[in-house]
Amino acid sequence: MEGSMIAFFLLVALALGGAMTMLSSTRALHMIFSMALVFLAIAGLYILLGAEFVGIVQVIVYAGAITVLAVFGIMLTRHDASETAAERSRSNRWLAFVTAAGLFIVLFFAISRTRFLPVAAADTEHLAGVREIGMLFLSPDYIYTFELASVLLLSAFIGAIVMAKGGSGDE
Amino acid sequence: MSEIALTQYLLFGAMLFVIGLYGALTRRNAVIILLSIELMLMSANINLLAFGRYGGAVQMQNPDATLAHYVFAQSQMFALFNIAVAAAEVAVGLAILIAIYRLKETANVDAYDTLRR
Structure with missing residues (x-):
């Protein structure tokens, strides 16, 4: 039980770290590779949930096909460094941040206040x-x-x- | 709290969704916006699988194990449908991007304003 807990938090940290790197990176290719890291971490989470098949499909479709397709999309279009690095206007970013943070606060309270029925520990080998x-x-x-x-x-x-x-x- | 609970998965899904939303709203590169939308779709997948795995109501009302297994198989099926739709979306999205790029010579979404003029 302790090992799965450690694996869960490690994978969550990996996925959220990759997503944050994606947001803070300025070069398009770096963004795509950090997204590949997020995809792999989430595949690990699926396997931790007991859904091995979905996890493997995630690796094939997301980490394999979609990442390669996105790299093609980047390579086939021109990307000036200034164009990629340039952000939208400050007011736009502020508005986006307020929207995202507001949505997260609403979701956080909705999830943490809901009392889900406690589940008897299901047998993991018969999933x-x-x-x-x-x-x-x-x-x-x-x-x-x-x-x-x-x-x-x-x-x-x-x-x-x-x-x-x-x-x-x-x- | 010795076991990973449903709440933790749901909170992780919410965080992932919010990051994807922020990325989709602030980036200017069309490819990165598509990937941010993928992130949001994946957070929905995590919620589906977590609810299927820890489907508390079903297990409480009916201790029959086969029903819980059926619910979990169903949630995996929904997740697979979601992945198929996401793959179709990325393929069409990138094709549209390449077609527009041929016209506009840029991947910056701020330049795609023909319908607004």
Whole structure:
């Protein structure tokens, strides 16, 4: 029990530290690599929660694909150091800070005042694994949602190719 | 408090969401704004999985273990749907960014104001 506590706080510190580094960094590539650190730390948290499959998918999709895609986005567009480093106006940043801090205060009080029912320590070795998730995906309740997600991904990728290619070809 | 509780996960998710919100509001680089939105989506994922894992109400009302497992499998399924939607969003977002970049020669979102003029 003590080890999982240490792992939890280590991963939380890693994720929040990476996110803070992302905000304070001035170069776009450094931002993306600190985001990759955040993605990996959160994958660790998923595994700590008992959701190994989601954690591994997180590593593949986020730390693998999305990070590489973002690096491509940075490389294919021009980034003057001044442009990346330049912040928006001071009033805009102040307003954004007030909005974010206000939202956090509201969420903090909502979460800390709620009395969640105490949970009897569930047996961690019998948690739902890949098999249960697969059965649920293909069960009659969720099969249409699952197919819809596949169609969404397919149309998104075709749309992305069409848009990034640009032009209709006959110009 | 010897075990990690639901509250700690929810607070971590809230912190992550707020950092993502601040990043999305203050950055000017379109790629970084997309990544900040990813951060906000991921905090929703953490909440889903934490509620599924520590689904107190379900376990209290029904000590049957299979129901708790069903709820946790369901929460993992929702998280996977969320990841799929996030991947589609990033792909389309970056394609739109590249298409606009061809037009405007910049990735600065402040320059994307054609509809305002």
